[in-house]
Amino acid sequence: MPGKQAVQTICPFCGVGCGMHLLVDDQNRVAAVSPQGDHPISRGKLCAKGWSTPFAIEPGDRIRQPLIRTDDGFRPASWDEALEVIRYGLLDILSQLGPTAVGVISSARASNEDNYAAQKFARAVLGTNNIDHCARICHSPTVAGLKQTLGSGAMTNSAADIDSAEVLVVWGADATENHAILGGHIIEAKLRGATLIVVDPRRTRLAKLADLHLQVKPGTNILLVNALLHEIFRHGWQNQDFLDSRCEGADALRKSVRDTSPTQLADAIGVPAEQIEAMARTYGQANSAMILYGMGITQFVSGTFNVMALSNLALSCGQIGRPGTGINPLRGQNNVQGACDMGCLPNVYPGYQDVADPAVRQHVSDYWQCPLPDHTGLTSMGMTQAALRGEFKGLILFGEDPVVTDPDQNEVLASLKALDLLVVAELTMTETARHAHVVLPAASFAEKNGTFTNCERRVQRIHQAIPPVGEALGDWQWLGAIARQLGSSSLDWTNSQAVFDEMAGMTPSYSGMSYEKLARQHGLQWPCDDAAPEGTPTLHQTEFPIGRARLIPVHHVDIDEPADADYPLQLTTNRLHFHYGCGSMSRKSPLLERETPDGILFISPEDARNLRLKNHSAIGIRSRRGYLETRAIITDDLPPGLVSMPYHFSEAPSNQLTNRAMDPVSKMPELKVCAVRITPLPEG
Numbered sequence: 001m002p003g004k005q006a007v008q009t010i011c012p013f014c015g016v017g018c019g020m021h022l023l024v025d026d027q028n029r030v031a032a033v034s035p036q037g038d039h040p041i042s043r044g045k046l047c048a049k050g051w052s053t054p055f056a057i058e059p060g061d062r063i064r065q066p067l068i069r070t071d072d073g074f075r076p077a078s079w080d081e082a083l084e085v086i087r088y089g090l091l092d093i094l095s096q097l098g099p100t101a102v103g104v105i106s107s108a109r110a111s112n113e114d115n116y117a118a119q120k121f122a123r124a125v126l127g128t129n130n131i132d133h134c135a136r137i138c139h140s141p142t143v144a145g146l147k148q149t150l151g152s153g154a155m156t157n158s159a160a161d162i163d164s165a166e167v168l169v170v171w172g173a174d175a176t177e178n179h180a181i182l183g184g185h186i187i188e189a190k191l192r193g194a195t196l197i198v199v200d201p202r203r204t205r206l207a208k209l210a211d212l213h214l215q216v217k218p219g220t221n222i223l224l225v226n227a228l229l230h231e232i233f234r235h236g237w238q239n240q241d242f243l244d245s246r247c248e249g250a251d252a253l254r255k256s257v258r259d260t261s262p263t264q265l266a267d268a269i270g271v272p273a274e275q276i277e278a279m280a281r282t283y284g285q286a287n288s289a290m291i292l293y294g295m296g297i298t299q300f301v302s303g304t305f306n307v308m309a310l311s312n313l314a315l316s317c318g319q320i321g322r323p324g325t326g327i328n329p330l331r332g333q334n335n336v337q338g339a340c341d342m343g344c345l346p347n348v349y350p351g352y353q354d355v356a357d358p359a360v361r362q363h364v365s366d367y368w369q370c371p372l373p374d375h376t377g378l379t380s381m382g383m384t385q386a387a388l389r390g391e392f393k394g395l396i397l398f399g400e401d402p403v404v405t406d407p408d409q410n411e412v413l414a415s416l417k418a419l420d421l422l423v424v425a426e427l428t429m430t431e432t433a434r435h436a437h438v439v440l441p442a443a444s445f446a447e448k449n450g451t452f453t454n455c456e457r458r459v460q461r462i463h464q465a466i467p468p469v470g471e472a473l474g475d476w477q478w479l480g481a482i483a484r485q486l487g488s489s490s491l492d493w494t495n496s497q498a499v500f501d502e503m504a505g506m507t508p509s510y511s512g513m514s515y516e517k518l519a520r521q522h523g524l525q526w527p528c529d530d531a532a533p534e535g536t537p538t539l540h541q542t543e544f545p546i547g548r549a550r551l552i553p554v555h556h557v558d559i560d561e562p563a564d565a566d567y568p569l570q571l572t573t574n575r576l577h578f579h580y581g582c583g584s585m586s587r588k589s590p591l592l593e594r595e596t597p598d599g600i601l602f603i604s605p606e607d608a609r610n611l612r613l614k615n616h617s618a619i620g621i622r623s624r625r626g627y628l629e630t631r632a633i634i635t636d637d638l639p640p641g642l643v644s645m646p647y648h649f650s651e652a653p654s655n656q657l658t659n660r661a662m663d664p665v666s667k668m669p670e671l672k673v674c675a676v677r678i679t680p681l682p683e684g
């Protein structure tokens with residue numbers, strides 16, 4: 001674009017990690033974006049959200065300086081004053097209750113450098129493993145499940161493999177809405193002749209194009225996998241060589257699915273046995289079959305078992321360790337993979353190194369030159385619960401809005417009100433920031449250098465395009481300033497490259513990376529080390545990190561809250577193509593906002609008829625946890641008995657309704673299904 005400087009960076013929205021240029025005008029504002037033509041994933045394209053990036057960082061309503069809470073709102077303050085309040089607040093809590101009473105929630109939207117700093121701040125400065133982020137409510141079961149079965153909790157293959165897979169299975173993921181560029185690759189692959197199978201309770205856009213759509217009842221994923229495995233073993237479609245040479249537990253798995261035939265389970269799953277048989281035949285006989293999955297797998301009380309079930313399916317058929325195969329979680333936010341890799345989880349250091357392992361802890365302690373806590377910390381939900389019990393008093397949070405995104409909003413609000421110190425660093429005033437004692441002005445991705453790691457483990461550089469707005473600071477910088485207030489110099493880096501180099505020095509899977517190497521190409525996929533200096537597009541080609549992969553039989557777990565006479569409909573959650581997360585970025589765009597301006601509920605024609613609803617009728621929705629009002633959109637994309645709501649809208653927050661019952665392994669709340677009652681409201 002003439003007259004504008006183009007700065008190469010990565011889209012700040014979803015985990016696909018599309019390459020873009022920020023076009024900066026002579027007023028130092030990001031005036032527009034353009035796609036990187038040679039980017040290996042986005043290939044010269046961006047979706048509607050990517051094109052709207054300038055609105056997300058627009059300085060208009062940005063927080064420009066620190067704010068301190070007063071009796072009737074906030075007053076502007078200097079950084080020194082804000083840091084002083086934070087210092088006194090933290091020292092007070094630490095002296096009274098110790099380090100278990102404080103914690104940090106970092107951000108899947110922030111860079112790897114920011115996330116590395118956040119977990120180091122929690123562990124080395126505050127002395128606690130109470131560090132978590134929003135992966136808890138998207139893919140924590142992936143990390144827990146695949147770690148057990150394969151030894152590594154990440155996408156096994158690359159986005160480019162969509163082009164070469166003979167069969168694509170999209171399971172509980174709405175890729176055209178949430179990962180639009182990747183969804184486009186799936187459509188192109190289907191048009192070129194790949195077989196597309198979709199498993200989803202909703203008739204998504206991809207389901208309408210699919211060769212086979214299994215419109216399962218919510219919460220029946222394990223039943224379906226076990227029925228498929230029954231059929232695969234019955235016909236001898238398993239890859240016996242692969243099972244014999246690379247896996248353990250095949251006999252036990254085979255025995256566990258002896259009585260799970262498609263005919264026996266079809267009614268419970270909600271699809272005809274013939275469809276299950278057809279899917280087993282197609283997947284079981286494919287030369288290359290790739291599973292792509294989303295939160296329709298993870299957001300259940302059985303989330304970790306669901307992931308392990310998918311792993312059983314892929315391993316049994318030898319569909320792993322080769323291009324065009326694998327188990328591939330589609331990560332939601334731009335850097336949710338990186339935030340996990342950086343150790344922003346209460347049980348692992350960077351690179352998934354176990355905090356409970358004394359040898360690992362000693363190694364990290366030596367590297368950081370400080371003592372470290374020896375017990376696993378609290379998850380984000382654990383911090384909520386501990387705050388309600390009065391055991392957790394101080395929270396530092398950035399780039400997240402749990403009031404909108406976490407289940408059971410009323411409980412989240414009560415827990416925030418129970419804190420003695422809530423520090424929120426944000427771009428704009430979010431629902432959560434409104435409850436903070438101190439609000440800090442954070443720098444947007446366009447104002448800082450660093451790296452993001454996308455869903456296919458590709459670490460990519462982001463470059464500073466504009467100066468920070470107002471007095472905003474990058475997250476590793478303000479965390480360093482708080483650390484200095486507490487007498488620690490352990491976050492005293494001079495630039496983001498120094499943060500990255502320190503991180504790479506203790507993170508085996510990143511050990512072969514440097515800014516210089518990342519700049520030479522479009523990033524590197526981990527593991528990138530001495531054995532794989534150019535990165536690893538396909539994991540597990542010759543061996544698994546745990547030696548042999550583990551087949552672990554898993555059995556159906558009932559959803560926590562089925563529909564009943566009082567709450568006769570099941571509510572599931574979905575996302576919309578034009579919005580993202582809590583809406584704090586996408587809703588700044590008048591173009592995106594024009595498409596879907598506020599909350600809606602999707603309902604089947606049959607249920608709408610029974611409730612005497614018309615399209616756009618005003619409705620009230622009640623669950624056992626809350627009530628909200630919105631409008632109904634009638635669609636035959638949903639079966640009778642199931643309604644669906646996006647969670648992007650604070651004026652109709654679906655998380656007023658959702659259930660916090662958790663997967664016992666990963667602590668993932670069951671966001672994908674709860675029971676609700678709908679009442680028509682008078683129009684007015």
Ligand code: SF4
Pocket residue numbers: 011012013014015016017018042045046047048049050051178179180181182
């Ligand atoms: Fe950005 Fe995701 Fe859209 Fe790509 S698909 S442009 S990363 S929002």
